[in-house]
């Protein structure tokens with residue numbers, strides 16, 4: 001499998017503003033205390049949970065799972081380089097919050113079922129699973145034409161996953177998380193070059209180069225857009 005190394009590598013997703021805004025959103029969904037236990041599936045560098053850990057003065061460090069061996073992971077979390085399913089299968093711990101942010105689309109439907117079943121049984125009563133994924137409706141992620149085409153294709157699959165999630169017989173709430181991004185074009189071009197999003201992983205060097213040229217012409221010095229996520233919250237009753 002192609003790996004996502006640069007998603008949160010000095011991008012708006014790893015900015016203090018984004019993390020603060022996301023964690024405020026999280027805390028509105030679930031009352032957490034310093035005793036709360038948190039698992040982050042596909043945590044990347046774990047900065048979001050690291051920051052939340054400091055904010056709440058968590059007694060137990062959040063556990064973050066990722067298949068990518070991020071050497072620069074946030075040291076305020078317990079980082080486990082592992083496949084999420086492998087970890088969940090053997091897990092005996094109970095959590096109050098399980099976060100699956102912009103990661104669910106990387107699994108096939110069979111594995112998504114497994115992840116949800118294992119996650120649900122790893123929750124304390126009242127605990128929640130929070131799944132966030134790109135909002136496929138009026139998505140504003142800056143793209144070049146081929147990227148747009150592939151993103152639209154992947155949205156079809158995302159919508160299918162979403163439909164399956166909605167069908168699950170678990171108490172659920174649907175909400176949105178929006179973040180206003182203001183990014184310098186040259187930084188965004190670097191993100192494209194580093195293939196920050198899974199859509200770009202399979203592109204050839206030439207396709208990336210052409211895409212960079214296209215974005216360079218299409219956008220002004222500063223790129224402004226809304227990073228729109230949709231969120232489903234499953235609660236254990």
Ligand SMILES: C[S@@+](CC[C@H](N)C(=O)[O-])C[C@H]1O[C@@H](n2cnc3c(N)ncnc32)[C@H](O)[C@@H]1O
Pocket residue numbers: 003004007008013041042043044045065066067068082083084085100101102103106
């Ligand atoms: C798009 S990133 C999202 C990172 C983070 N959740 C965030 O929103 O900032 C998806 C992450 O999932 C990880 N991932 C992909 N497949 C995985 C698996 N089977 N088990 C654990 N992590 C996985 C990737 O390595 C990547 O870091």
